[in-house]
Amino acid sequence: MVARVSQAVGAWHKRRMYKFLSGLALAALSVSPLAAEEAAKALTPGDIVDAAPAADWAPIAPSDVIVMDLAPGAGGQARRVVIQLMPAPFSQGWVANIRKLVAARWYDGIAVVRVQDNYVVQWGDPDGEDPRKAKPLPGGLGIVPESDYVVPARQFPFRVQLKSNRSTDAYAKAALAVTGWPVAFGEDGAWPIHCYGMVGVGRNLSPDTGSGAELYAVIGTPPRQIDRNIALVGRVIAGIEHLSSLPRGTGPLGFYETPAERVPILSVRMGNEVSGLPAYEYLSTESASFAAYADKRANRKDDFYIRPAGGVDICNVPVPVRVAGGGVKRVGM
Amino acid sequence: MVARVSQAVGAWHKRRMYKFLSGLALAALSVSPLAAEEAAKALTPGDIVDAAPAADWAPIAPSDVIVMDLAPGAGGQARRVVIQLMPAPFSQGWVANIRKLVAARWYDGIAVVRVQDNYVVQWGDPDGEDPRKAKPLPGGLGIVPESDYVVPARQFPFRVQLKSNRSTDAYAKAALAVTGWPVAFGEDGAWPIHCYGMVGVGRNLSPDTGSGAELYAVIGTPPRQIDRNIALVGRVIAGIEHLSSLPRGTGPLGFYETPAERVPILSVRMGNEVSGLPAYEYLSTESASFAAYADKRANRKDDFYIRPAGGVDICNVPVPVRVAGGGVKRVGM
Incomplete structure (x- = not known):
């Protein structure tokens, strides 16, 4: 049986x-x-x-998604990942940067550099930490303040009344799906939630908030402890399996230890630049x-x-x- | 950067x-x-x-773990998964069955048959649903009642006082790690929790509770909705990456569609039968x-x-x- x-x-x-x-x-x-x-x-x-x-x-506008094509798999199969960018009022400074990075074709040729089991897949410039070799970023990227991790409640389009007790969510007074996204609510406002498949912005130590040049996707237990500590900018809506089934990195934090292990990113385009993209x-x-x-x-x-x-x-x-x-x-x- | x-x-x-x-x-x-x-x-x-x-x-006795060796990966690398079985008072009927199945070498030669993204990896007899081809089960397996999904509070070794309000856990009055395992508590008793890496017993429709011949491991968002609905029997303590990074199945529920996609299981042994096993x-x-x-x-x-x-x-x-x-x-x- x-x-x-x-x-x-x-x-x-x-x-x-x-x-x-x-x-x-x-x-x-x-x-x-x-x-x-x-x-x-x-x-x-x-x-x-x-x-x-x-x-x-509700339709997802092609101009609000990015299409990331990884190098083909071992069997030659295409590996396309489609990511929906987060709408206002959340994370718009980082989203604007990502649009600029796509327009500049900056992501083309970078790679998946980290796969940590039950945590994240991360992609960026493998040489980004070496000032002599790092790929130059395009001009015009904004520096987004830490305060933008949370949206003041008055900016949120829904009127939410919080009871004095916590809800059954361990991380917020309330957590629910509204305006199409998982959102937490607390005394300091509203913020997006690190569920499986959500995409965020890698960064260095505070007060750095990241530019959007390095991104990650959640592939395990929702790491809610980084809510309000890192910017979320979207979610994978197709092709998550091309990220989640990658070999785990064996270095610290799941980084790949050799260049050969990295997965090249051939191109990243806005959805409206890609012919034949399905309507999501x-x-x-x-x-x-x-x-x-x-x-x-x-x-x-x-x-x-x-x-x-x-x-x-x-x-x-x-x-x-x-x-x-x-x-x-x-x-x- | x-x-x-x-x-x-x-x-x-x-x-x-x-x-x-x-x-x-x-x-x-x-x-x-x-x-x-x-x-x-x-x-x-x-x-x-x-x-x-x-x-x-605290030591984990080798006699309380099972060692599952998958067929080598594409690069010839060994793929060993080590699973700690759950101690009393939880799920002991199913755990006893698993010990019998290991002793009978029944698991040797079965396969990983299902990998559903953000859910489970499952292994069992690929021919199990065809009575003419199914691998015969050894004698002496117990049929465990559904009531054993939950342990009456009086059987639980810790005195737990429940407040009338729910805790911040959405699925139970309280949830915490005790006696080495994630455990939920409610009015009907205590039960183990489906966290990442936990191993459970596949089954058919109620009142079937599964024998232990088909098992699964959680590889995504903790599927807490199946707590108290399926038996949990252990957790992966080493080698989870050999399961979580497998290609996702493209059939319904993530089942592999062709025999070639399945991952053969070479052998499953008790830890005390395996020489050189690390002390966990x-x-x-x-x-x-x-x-x-x-x-x-x-x-x-x-x-x-x-x-x-x-x-x-x-x-x-x-x-x-x-x-x-x-x-x-x-x-x-």
């Missing part, structure tokens, strides 16, 4: 909203159940996402479909799940992303 | 105990600060672990060193970390494991 971890089918149960919302009053988030709820008998989170009406999907879209976090999907992530009970969790961590409610009209990978796990 | 995500050094700050302990009163857990605290000026979590006295380390040990979760390490994971502030998290998720406090007398990988990230 080969058992299967996750071939779950089962009955739809009407359950209370997932617990991490309990600390919040959100003006814009609908919690009304899906119209199909009563009829549905065997919905998984993935089923709910697949059944979401077209109106619940994400499930609106303000839609009824998303609320039902998040609820199912927290309270699944069916022929496989015998005991609903009764709650869910923000990083276990990834915002579904798909090629327009296609299916979503991984949500149904 | 090549920025670095994690080259953190900094001053030691005396801070309150990490927040996820706040909901608990633990008879056995010392929270007294390290003797070296006042003198230390630049300790990272890894530094604290490295400075832990020998008495704070873990940092006692009841030691002062562990308390200081966990506190630093929650409240790091130094030349790199400008803003302490003020809390920490249970899966971001991995129990340090090392080869006796050697260093610990990854804790210092």
Whole structure:
């Protein structure tokens, strides 16, 4: 007998909203159940996402993604990674730098230099720490202050009321998916969250905040301890497997020890510069479909799940992303 | 300039105990600060672990680990994965089955059949679902009831008092590392937690609980929603990179689509059957060193970390494991 971890089918149960919302009053988030709820008998989170009406999907503009082509794999296969840049009000200074670096073709020819298991894949200029050999950066890059790791609450488009107690999130008063992204809220404002696949800006010691010339993607347990300490600028929406399955580096912090181990980056382009790029879209976090999907992530009970969790961590409610009209990978796990 | 995500050094700050302990009163857990605290000026979590006295380390008996040798990699390199089995009171029915399967050499010749990104690597009999071709299981395997996913609190060796409010854990009233393992506590008892590297038992639909013939390891965001729904039987203590860096399967749920993609398992042996196996040990979760390490994971502030998290998720406090007398990988990230 080969058992299967996750071939779950089962009955739809009407359950209370997932617990991490309990600390919040959100003006814009609908919690009304899906119209199909009563009829549905065997919905998984993935089923709910697949059944979401077209109106619940929001387009991702090609001009807001960067397309990173790694050198082909050992078998000659293409390795393309697509990253959606973070919208306002978050991290816009670094995002502007990244746009300039792409325009200058600065990323072309750099490499993946670090793969630390259960932490990050990082790419940059392998010679960046040697002033004599470092690749010159283009002019016009901004120096972004540390204060921009957090957005003052008044800048945030949603009115969020914080209770005096902490929520069930260990790192913030509340954490939830809003405006399409995982966001934490605290007394000092709002900030994006280091979930799997999120992309951030490597930097040196404080007060350096990084330019955006070196980037990393999370490939393990969400390293929430670096929230508010490093800028997040986006998330991988396609091709994460080309990063997460790379051989781990054997040097300190997972750096590759020899140049031969590095993975060359052939080019990085804005999505609107790439012909034939699929049209990506994400499930609106303000839609009824998303609320039902998040609820199912927290309270699944069916022929496989015998005991609903009764709650869910923000990083276990990834915002579904798909090629327009296609299916979503991984949500149904 | 090549920025670095994690080259953190900094001053030691005396801070309150990490927040996820706040909901608990633990008879056995010392929270007294390290003797070296006042003198230390630049300790990272890894530094604290490295400075832990020998008495704070507990041996892992070779008879409590299984050693899984995969077929060599493309470059001919050995790929050995070492898994520590879970002690009483958890999951002992499944652990007993695994010992029988190892004794019968049943695992020899099976394969890694599934690698789903940000979820699990799974191994078992590729023909297990075909009754005509499935590899016969040895006699004497127990059928373990679903009730054994959770241990009644009275069986748990520590007296744990639960407050009426939930802790900052989204999945349980409390979650913390005790008796060497990540454990959740709720009204129905205690249960082990699906953190990165934890090993569990694949199964079919309820009420099947799996025999232990098919196993998986977590390689992504901790899938806490399957806590109390699937048996956990251990954790990878060495060689996780040989699983986590495997190519992702392209079939549904990350199953490999062709036999050629599968990774053969040459042999699985108990640690005491393997000559030359290193002596592994873990940092006692009841030691002062562990308390200081966990506190630093929650409240790091130094030349790199400008803003302490003020809390920490249970899966971001991995129990340090090392080869006796050697260093610990990854804790210092």
